[in-house]
Amino acid sequence: MEAAILILTLLFVAFVVLAVYAGVKAVRAAKRGVDRTITQARRSVEDTTLRAKSYGQPGVQGELAQLRLSLRTSMRATQDALNAGVAEDASLRESLELFERLSVHGRELDDDLRRLEREPDRATVATLLPGLKERTGRITHSAESLRWAARDRARRFADDDLTALNAEIDVEAGALRHWTTDGPVPGGDAGGPPRSEAAGPAGPATSGAAGPTAGGARPGRSGPAGTDTPQALTPPDARRTGGYPWQKTARPETTN
Numbered sequence: 001m002e003a004a005i006l007i008l009t010l011l012f013v014a015f016v017v018l019a020v021y022a023g024v025k026a027v028r029a030a031k032r033g034v035d036r037t038i039t040q041a042r043r044s045v046e047d048t049t050l051r052a053k054s055y056g057q058p059g060v061q062g063e064l065a066q067l068r069l070s071l072r073t074s075m076r077a078t079q080d081a082l083n084a085g086v087a088e089d090a091s092l093r094e095s096l097e098l099f100e101r102l103s104v105h106g107r108e109l110d111d112d113l114r115r116l117e118r119e120p121d122r123a124t125v126a127t128l129l130p131g132l133k134e135r136t137g138r139i140t141h142s143a144e145s146l147r148w149a150a151r152d153r154a155r156r157f158a159d160d161d162l163t164a165l166n167a168e169i170d171v172e173a174g175a176l177r178h179w180t181t182d183g184p185v186p187g188g189d190a191g192g193p194p195r196s197e198a199a200g201p202a203g204p205a206t207s208g209a210a211g212p213t214a215g216g217a218r219p220g221r222s223g224p225a226g227t228d229t230p231q232a233l234t235p236p237d238a239r240r241t242g243g244y245p246w247q248k249t250a251r252p253e254t255t256n
Contacts, residue, residue: 047072060125061117067136068113074140075106078147085150089157095146102146106139 050072053065082099086092113132116125 060122060129063129064113064117064125064132067132068110070140071106071110071113071136074143074147075103078143079103081147081150085154089153091153092150095150099143099146102139102142106143109135109139 047069050065050069054062054069056062057065078099082092082096086096109132116128116132119125
């Protein structure tokens, strides 16, 4: 009785632990989903604000907004392309690591541009713009190089697979049309059995010409009507001139 109570207690504790674990996992997953949604919403709002500033505000503010927008757009597109490709091509892991190192410089540049947007000294910011543009161009150029290299690699693999598939399909189609590879039969029609060119209107002549083959005579020997037929390429075996071994007559038994 005590053993049954102990087993039931252990089962109850195990169920409680599993329920708590599942609840914690569900809460964490929901929290990650909420955080992801908030991050995407904040990113969309920032992009919309930067786009509005780049088109609506001339001068230094508009140029800073344009730099931030181009930087964020290029980095986000490269990240999406590499994350999508690394699931199918493990060779992109090294490219993803390089992009992570590049992202550090991209975040530093974005922070600098954000601080300069709130800088009241427009003249000083204007003097820094050429260096900021060059820095932004170097980062976006590296990001675009990784992105297009990953896309070209995926496209090349797809083209190679399609070429191999086309070759296999051509072979299979040729095998299905096996009758087209056979040469034309001399004197034969396309839809019927071959006919002899020497066959005339007379029936007996045709029967006589086809008689040895129909009667079971082996090719390469003269027919019963005395017509000569082409000899075989391989001469007949001398040991078989008297017939097959099992057709030989048995030797007579000797009696004393």
